[in-house]
Amino acid sequence: MRIQAIASLLALCGGLCYGQNLVSNSSATDIASAPTEPKKPISFDLSAIDKSADPCTNFYQYACGNWMKNNPIPSDQVRWGRFNELAERNNYLLYTELKSAADAPKTPLQKKYGDFFAACMDSDLADKLGANPIHPELDMIDGLSDKKQLTALNIELFKKFGGNALFYVGVQQDQVDSSKQILGTGQGGLTLPDRDYYLTDDDRSKKLRAQYVEHVTKMFVLLGDTPEKAASEAANVMRIETALAEGSMSRVDMRDPAKRYHIMTIAEVNALSPDYDWKQYLDGIGLDQAKTLNVSSPGFVKAANGEIEAESLPALKSYMAWHVLHSAAPFLAKPFVDENFAFFGQTLQGQKEQQPRWKRCTRLTDAALGEAVGQDWVKQYFPPDAKANMEKLVAALEKALGEDIQSLDWMSDATKKEAEAKLGTIQQKIGYPANWRDYSTFIVKRDDLVGNVDRSAISEAKRNLAKYGKPVDNMEWGMTPPTVNAYYNPPQNNINFPAGILQPPFYSNSMDPAVNFGGIGVVIGHEMTHGFDDQGSKYDLHGNVRTWFTPEDLTKFQAKTGCIADEYSGFKVAEGQNLNGKLTLGENTADNGGLRIAFQALQETIAADPDKALAGYTSDKPATAEKDGYTPAQRFFIGFGQVWCQNQTEQSARVLAKTDPHSTGEWRTNGSVQNFDEFGKAFGCKVGQPMMPANACRVW
Numbered sequence: 001m002r003i004q005a006i007a008s009l010l011a012l013c014g015g016l017c018y019g020q021n022l023v024s025n026s027s028a029t030d031i032a033s034a035p036t037e038p039k040k041p042i043s044f045d046l047s048a049i050d051k052s053a054d055p056c057t058n059f060y061q062y063a064c065g066n067w068m069k070n071n072p073i074p075s076d077q078v079r080w081g082r083f084n085e086l087a088e089r090n091n092y093l094l095y096t097e098l099k100s101a102a103d104a105p106k107t108p109l110q111k112k113y114g115d116f117f118a119a120c121m122d123s124d125l126a127d128k129l130g131a132n133p134i135h136p137e138l139d140m141i142d143g144l145s146d147k148k149q150l151t152a153l154n155i156e157l158f159k160k161f162g163g164n165a166l167f168y169v170g171v172q173q174d175q176v177d178s179s180k181q182i183l184g185t186g187q188g189g190l191t192l193p194d195r196d197y198y199l200t201d202d203d204r205s206k207k208l209r210a211q212y213v214e215h216v217t218k219m220f221v222l223l224g225d226t227p228e229k230a231a232s233e234a235a236n237v238m239r240i241e242t243a244l245a246e247g248s249m250s251r252v253d254m255r256d257p258a259k260r261y262h263i264m265t266i267a268e269v270n271a272l273s274p275d276y277d278w279k280q281y282l283d284g285i286g287l288d289q290a291k292t293l294n295v296s297s298p299g300f301v302k303a304a305n306g307e308i309e310a311e312s313l314p315a316l317k318s319y320m321a322w323h324v325l326h327s328a329a330p331f332l333a334k335p336f337v338d339e340n341f342a343f344f345g346q347t348l349q350g351q352k353e354q355q356p357r358w359k360r361c362t363r364l365t366d367a368a369l370g371e372a373v374g375q376d377w378v379k380q381y382f383p384p385d386a387k388a389n390m391e392k393l394v395a396a397l398e399k400a401l402g403e404d405i406q407s408l409d410w411m412s413d414a415t416k417k418e419a420e421a422k423l424g425t426i427q428q429k430i431g432y433p434a435n436w437r438d439y440s441t442f443i444v445k446r447d448d449l450v451g452n453v454d455r456s457a458i459s460e461a462k463r464n465l466a467k468y469g470k471p472v473d474n475m476e477w478g479m480t481p482p483t484v485n486a487y488y489n490p491p492q493n494n495i496n497f498p499a500g501i502l503q504p505p506f507y508s509n510s511m512d513p514a515v516n517f518g519g520i521g522v523v524i525g526h527e528m529t530h531g532f533d534d535q536g537s538k539y540d541l542h543g544n545v546r547t548w549f550t551p552e553d554l555t556k557f558q559a560k561t562g563c564i565a566d567e568y569s570g571f572k573v574a575e576g577q578n579l580n581g582k583l584t585l586g587e588n589t590a591d592n593g594g595l596r597i598a599f600q601a602l603q604e605t606i607a608a609d610p611d612k613a614l615a616g617y618t619s620d621k622p623a624t625a626e627k628d629g630y631t632p633a634q635r636f637f638i639g640f641g642q643v644w645c646q647n648q649t650e651q652s653a654r655v656l657a658k659t660d661p662h663s664t665g666e667w668r669t670n671g672s673v674q675n676f677d678e679f680g681k682a683f684g685c686k687v688g689q690p691m692m693p694a695n696a697c698r699v700w
């Protein structure tokens with residue numbers, strides 16, 4: 001619904017990205033202070049190092065201790081790290097582009113994104129309109145006189161607002177034949193970050209649920225309902241969402257392609273949900289030729305239908321109205337924005353202050369028109385040689401992973417052959433799309449923020465549905481150019497590095513290879529290793545789900561990933577809250593493999609040209625054994641660890657432990673180095689010390 005729809009369409013990485021998936025803390029404010037340019041992050045920060053810490057005991061503390069001490073969480077953030085520093089800077093630079101496009105556009109495209117941004121920045125108009133912008137949608141829901149009209153309502157919500165209630169469809173690659181694009185329906189319909197929030201029975205969860213019901217009540221009161229009516233609506237919402245949570249699959253199960261693949265005829269889907277007319281729905285949204293659907297979460301479809309049967313029409317209306325209200329809240333008048341922030345920012349994540357409106361509007365414009373503004377952004381901020389340098393690094397990493405595969409003593413030649421074939425076909429995309437997305441049918445109005453967001457959702461949903469039955473376009477991007485992130489796409493077997501990440505602290509032309517391999521080198525290795533983690537390895541070189549391990553090798557592989565899963569489940573992120581080793585298994589495997597092969601690639605680069613080993617790619621400094629008092633190997637590990645320096649609120653750590661497939665910065669660093677003996681050797685650790693355990697885990 002609304003911005004969630006935009007976000008989900010853009011976030012193709014589905015947990016396979018490199019970076020942090022911050023839970024969105026929809027917030028806006030009218031802080032008048034002028035935005036100032038954040039300083040450029042630097043690679044290899046000597047002042048960040050805590051020399052009082054022993055790198056063999058806690059390397060993260062050593063690499064980042066002073067950084068953590070000197071960089072408290074800004075009041076408008078819930079987590080603050082090197083990633084965020086760079087993302088905030090990119091966001092600021094994007095803001096300057098948007099501002100000048102809003103003030104004096106030079107091209108039709110600038111006019112479009114400038115108007116979108118200007119509409120978002122107009123808080124006076126938003127305040128004046130109150131909740132008026134969502135009344136047409138609420139009236140449509142309120143006008144329902146029979147549950148049998150739900151299908152027709154959903155068609156109208158889709159056409160007019162890009163929205164949906166309970167059920168939706170989208171186009172996805174067929175995991176059995178990746179050359180095909182098929183229809184699928186998934187699960188959703190919850191407001192809290194995960195189904196566990198509805199189902200866990202500890203005191204913390206119970207309290208949060210009570211606070212959530214209170215929040216929903218307040219929002220309905222703001223909409224104009226009496227406190228009594230609002231309380232009953234909130235109870236309806238909680239009851240229905242809890243039932244949907246009970247029917248939903250866990251995040252861990254959703255990581256398994258076999259568990260989310262259930263091709264059904266329309267009649268079979270209707271048998272699961274007899275109170276919803278799927279044929280009518282598909283016809284209504286222009287998919288009358290559809291014969292089958294992949295129902296990724298049949299339990300959810302059943303549960304949603306159960307709610308249509310069990311709940312009264314007024315209760316179902318409460319639920320639908322809530323989702324309209326909640327998804328539009330950040331774009332309405334100040335009281336809605338503030339109440340939304342009070343629960344989702346402060347209570348849920350411990351954020352002290354709302355983000356200034358310009359930050360939120362910049363992110364929103366990037367989400368809605370990222371490949372429009374991105375075209376101009378890369379001209380300014382993506383140097384032409386960055387792509388060529390990245391290609392060299394990718395080639396070095398690919399070679400290292402090939403050698404790593406060959407060196408595995410547990411893997412048979414037959415499986416190695418398959419792995420090498422897959423590695424050899426990984427496609428790389430660097431910087432930005434070859435073909436920019438066409439936004440010509442998306443109408444932007446300078447005085448209609450909610451309408452712009454709706455029309456963006458409609459246009460992206462239509463773009464997605466238009467793929468049905470067509471050949472796959474593997475040149476399409478799932479992230480916008482300024483994004484500080486990267487991803488591997490299993491059905492397409494490709495790695496993608498947006499321009500936004502190809503800068504310090506990840507990559508710098510003036511840094512020595514050791515630091516760059518510890519930064520962007522590990523990122524590249526991480527994405528490549530995703531093709532071979534517990535999830536990615538279920539796909540073959542063509543992107544089809546197929547077991548290409550021999551049965552014996554598969555058993556050994558599962559034991560090795562099991563070692564990683566158990567190890568990370570032992571890592572604590574807050575009192576009584578550990579990481580979920582199964583949820584983070586793919587990311588942790590990729591971190592471990594990425595670190596190892598980037599180190600290998602660095603060794604080969606040094607061996608090939610020792611004179612330049614400590615110099616930058618463009619520098620001709622003579623080689624010395626050490627630089628800043630560190631050997632190349634030590635600089636590599638410090639460069640790696642410092643990418644992950646971060647502080648975060650306890651609340652945010654708890655939310656992410658349940659929802660984020662990535663581990664926290666501390667464990668991405670320490671978990672990876674303690675499984676890699678080259679780290680211990682580089683810092684002179686002894687076997688048995690925390691960062692050099694005798695029983696280290698290794699997959700790749």
Ligand SMILES: [Zn+2]
Binds near residue numbers: 015016017530590
């Ligand atoms: Zn990843």
